[in-house]
Amino acid sequence: MTQPDWWYDDLKQVGLDFEDPAEVQTYDDRQRGSAAADRMLLLRLGVNRQAAVADIGCGTGLLACEAARIARSVRAIDVSAQMLSRARARAADIGLANIAFERAGFLTFAASGDLDLIVTKAALHHLPDMWKAVAFTRMRDALKPGGRIYVRDVAFSGRPDDLPLAVESWIGWMTRETGYTREDVACHVREEHSTFAWVITRMIEDAGFRLLEHTHEGVYGTWLAEAIA
Numbered sequence: 001m002t003q004p005d006w007w008y009d010d011l012k013q014v015g016l017d018f019e020d021p022a023e024v025q026t027y028d029d030r031q032r033g034s035a036a037a038d039r040m041l042l043l044r045l046g047v048n049r050q051a052a053v054a055d056i057g058c059g060t061g062l063l064a065c066e067a068a069r070i071a072r073s074v075r076a077i078d079v080s081a082q083m084l085s086r087a088r089a090r091a092a093d094i095g096l097a098n099i100a101f102e103r104a105g106f107l108t109f110a111a112s113g114d115l116d117l118i119v120t121k122a123a124l125h126h127l128p129d130m131w132k133a134v135a136f137t138r139m140r141d142a143l144k145p146g147g148r149i150y151v152r153d154v155a156f157s158g159r160p161d162d163l164p165l166a167v168e169s170w171i172g173w174m175t176r177e178t179g180y181t182r183e184d185v186a187c188h189v190r191e192e193h194s195t196f197a198w199v200i201t202r203m204i205e206d207a208g209f210r211l212l213e214h215t216h217e218g219v220y221g222t223w224l225a226e227a228i229a
């Protein structure tokens, strides 16, 4: 797809560099994700043998591979060739044949209109806000009518005045509970594009979704929404 010269280049890395092999090799240890929790989430979202699922910003493929164990087909999409190579190796180890890997981003993946569910975790914040809004319209176009998005990302739930306290308590939690350093988290806040939760909610609704669920714990927001047919 050819885009005009003003279109955002979403293949570039912003903030933490997920094309750095060291960053990718250590990602699972630092992130401490759980395949069992991803599986429970997917089952709760109704994924079954008929479902066509995409994971955008799939990273090392933990959730995408769990999805492929229970769905008909999975598109594992990421801008990072290094992440995709790690995800491909995970799928090969498990012996999954119904998962396709695509080097693309929210603004470049093929919006095919045939997906039942798009999941995106900890990835949307790589786009500036205007382009997040465009990403939601592209996700809508990629879904069947009535298809759903599940979005989980770092988003601040308070007012701008509350930001210093929210960021400092997140840094404290991340350095205690995960393998990230203060500098990693500071880099996220300074250079990536996490925004306020109400901004994400507004973008989802403006793109033509009905909000089904929205929850917030600490700085982590989740949104489940259905494309209005």
Ligand SMILES: C[S@@+](CC[C@H](N)C(=O)[O-])C[C@H]1O[C@@H](n2cnc3c(N)ncnc32)[C@H](O)[C@@H]1O
Residues within 6 Å of the ligand: 010, 011, 012, 013, 014, 018, 031, 033, 056, 057, 058, 059, 060, 077, 078, 079, 080, 083, 104, 105, 106, 107, 120, 121, 122, 123, 126, 127
């Ligand atoms: C923090 S990781 C999250 C990976 C995985 N979803 C997880 O929950 O562990 C962010 C991922 O988003 C990818 N990413 C960055 N910009 C992106 C974009 N514009 N479109 C899609 N993925 C992007 C990165 O390459 C990286 O793999």
